[in-house]
Amino acid sequence: MQTRFSISTHGQGLYEFTRDVTRWVAGQGDGLLTLFVRHTSCSLLIQENADPEVQSDLRAYFARLVPPTTDPSMAYLTHTYEGPDDMPAHIKAAMMPVSLSIPVSAGRPVLGTWQGIYLFEHRDARHTRTVAAHFLAD
Amino acid sequence: MQTRFSISTHGQGLYEFTRDVTRWVAGQGDGLLTLFVRHTSCSLLIQENADPEVQSDLRAYFARLVPPTTDPSMAYLTHTYEGPDDMPAHIKAAMMPVSLSIPVSAGRPVLGTWQGIYLFEHRDARHTRTVAAHFLAD
Amino acid sequence: MQTRFSISTHGQGLYEFTRDVTRWVAGQGDGLLTLFVRHTSCSLLIQENADPEVQSDLRAYFARLVPPTTDPSMAYLTHTYEGPDDMPAHIKAAMMPVSLSIPVSAGRPVLGTWQGIYLFEHRDARHTRTVAAHFLAD
Numbered sequence: 001m002q003t004r005f006s007i008s009t010h011g012q013g014l015y016e017f018t019r020d021v022t023r024w025v026a027g028q029g030d031g032l033l034t035l036f037v038r039h040t041s042c043s044l045l046i047q048e049n050a051d052p053e054v055q056s057d058l059r060a061y062f063a064r065l066v067p068p069t070t071d072p073s074m075a076y077l078t079h080t081y082e083g084p085d086d087m088p089a090h091i092k093a094a095m096m097p098v099s100l101s102i103p104v105s106a107g108r109p110v111l112g113t114w115q116g117i118y119l120f121e122h123r124d125a126r127h128t129r130t131v132a133a134h135f136l137a138d
Numbered sequence: 139m140q141t142r143f144s145i146s147t148h149g150q151g152l153y154e155f156t157r158d159v160t161r162w163v164a165g166q167g168d169g170l171l172t173l174f175v176r177h178t179s180c181s182l183l184i185q186e187n188a189d190p191e192v193q194s195d196l197r198a199y200f201a202r203l204v205p206p207t208t209d210p211s212m213a214y215l216t217h218t219y220e221g222p223d224d225m226p227a228h229i230k231a232a233m234m235p236v237s238l239s240i241p242v243s244a245g246r247p248v249l250g251t252w253q254g255i256y257l258f259e260h261r262d263a264r265h266t267r268t269v270a271a272h273f274l275a276d
Numbered sequence: 277m278q279t280r281f282s283i284s285t286h287g288q289g290l291y292e293f294t295r296d297v298t299r300w301v302a303g304q305g306d307g308l309l310t311l312f313v314r315h316t317s318c319s320l321l322i323q324e325n326a327d328p329e330v331q332s333d334l335r336a337y338f339a340r341l342v343p344p345t346t347d348p349s350m351a352y353l354t355h356t357y358e359g360p361d362d363m364p365a366h367i368k369a370a371m372m373p374v375s376l377s378i379p380v381s382a383g384r385p386v387l388g389t390w391q392g393i394y395l396f397e398h399r400d401a402r403h404t405r406t407v408a409a410h411f412l413a414d
Binding site: 030031032045046047048051053054056057058060061062064065095096097100101102103105110111112114115120136138 | 277278308310312314315316341342352353354355363366367369370371373374375376377406408409410412
Binding site: 001002032034036038039040065066076077078079087090091093094095097098099100101130132133134136 | 168169170183184185186189191192194195196198199200202203233234235238239240241243248249250252253258274276
C-alpha cells in the first residue's frame with residue numbers, strides 16, 4: 001500500500017513525523033516500509049528524539065559546513081538566482097538521505113529506543129513537503 | 139524482476155539515467171524500485187534536473203570539501219597509490235547514497251517534478267559503472 | 277524473513293559484517309535485502325574491503341570534518357553532556373546511511389567485487405550495536 005505524508009515547514013530545521021508513520025503501518029503485520037521525499041532541497045533523517053538540542057546542533061553544524069552563497073567562501077557557486085539558501089539546500093540534499101527503508105515487525109517499524117523520523121528542511125521560506133510512503137507485507 | 143544499467147563516465151560529475159529507469163518500470167503497476175551501485179568510488183543521487191548549473195555546482199562543492207590527496211590539507215591520508223582522486227572518491231562514496239529506494243505507482247517512479255536520477259562519478263579516468271536495479275510488485 | 281545482527285565495537289572505526297549477511301541470505305533465491313541500524317551514533321557503510329588503509333583513512337577524514345566538541349571550532353554546539361564524541365557522532369550519523377537496500381540474486385547480495393558491508397562506529401566507548409535485517413523474496 002502507498003500513501004503520502006504532507007509536512008508544513010517554516011524555515012530550516014528538523015520536523016518530526018514519526019507518529020504519522022507509525023500510525024499508518026499499525027496493524028499491518030510484518031513487512032518493509034519505504035519513505036521517499038519528492039524534493040531536492042530537503043532530506044529525510046533518522047535522529048535522536050530525546051534532547052531537542054541534538055536537532056538544533058545538527059542544523060547549526062550543516063549551516064556552517066554549507067554556508068549561504070552570500071558567504072565569500074561560496075563565491076565559486078553559480079546557481080544563485082533562487083536565493084542564497086538554494087544551492088546549499090541542494091548540496092545538503094545530496095549529503096543526507098532522500099529515501100529510508102525500515103523493516104516493520106508486528107505492525108511496528110523496528111526503530112531503536114531513541115530514533116525518530118524527521119524531515120530536514122534546508123530552505124528558509126515556508127514550504128509544504130511531500131513524503132511518499134510505501135509498505136510491502138512479507 | 140532485476141536488471142543492470144551500464145553507465146559510461148568520462149571524469150568526475152553527474153550522469154543522468156532517469157529515462158533508463160522509467161522505461162524499465164513502465165507498465166509494471168505498483169511496487170518498489172531499488173537501485174544499488176556496485177562500486178565504492180561513485181554514488182547514486184536524486185537531484186534537480188532543471189538547471190545544469192546545479193550539477194556543476196555539486197561537483198565543485200564536493201571537490202573542495204574532499205580535495206585530491208595531493209592537496210596539503212589531505213597529507214594525513216595513506217591510501218594514495220591508486221591516484222590522488224582515489225581516496226577522495228571513497229570518502230564521497232561514504233557521504234552520498236550507494237542505494238536508493240523509490241516507490242512506483244501505476245508503472246511510474248513517484249519522483250517529484252524536478253527530480254532526476256544520477257550517477258555521481260568521483261574518479262577522473264573513464265569508467266563503465268554498473269547499477270543493479272530491482273523491482274518488486276505490490 | 278527478518279533477523280538482527282549484533283556487532284560489538286570498541287572505539288571509532290569500521291567493523292565488517294559482510295559474512296554474517298551473505299550467510300543469512302544464502303539459499304534464499306532472488307529478492308531484496310534491507311539493513312537498518314537501530315542507533316543514532318553509528319552508520320552503515322558499503323566500502324572497499326581490499327586495502328585496510330581505506331578504512332583508517334575514512335575514519336581519519338570524518339574525525340577531522342566533524343571534530344570532538346572539545347575542539348574550539350565546535351564551541352557553538354550545545355549537546356555536550358554525553359561526552360565530546362557524542363554530538364559529532366550524531367552529525368556523522370546524519371551524513372552516512374542508516375539503511376541500505378541490496379538486491380539479492382540466486383541467494384547472493386549483488387555486491388561489487390570490492391564491496392564489503394560495514395558498521396561505522398562513531399563513539400569511543402565500547403558498544404553492542406544492533407542491525408535489523410529484512411529479506412523479501414521476489
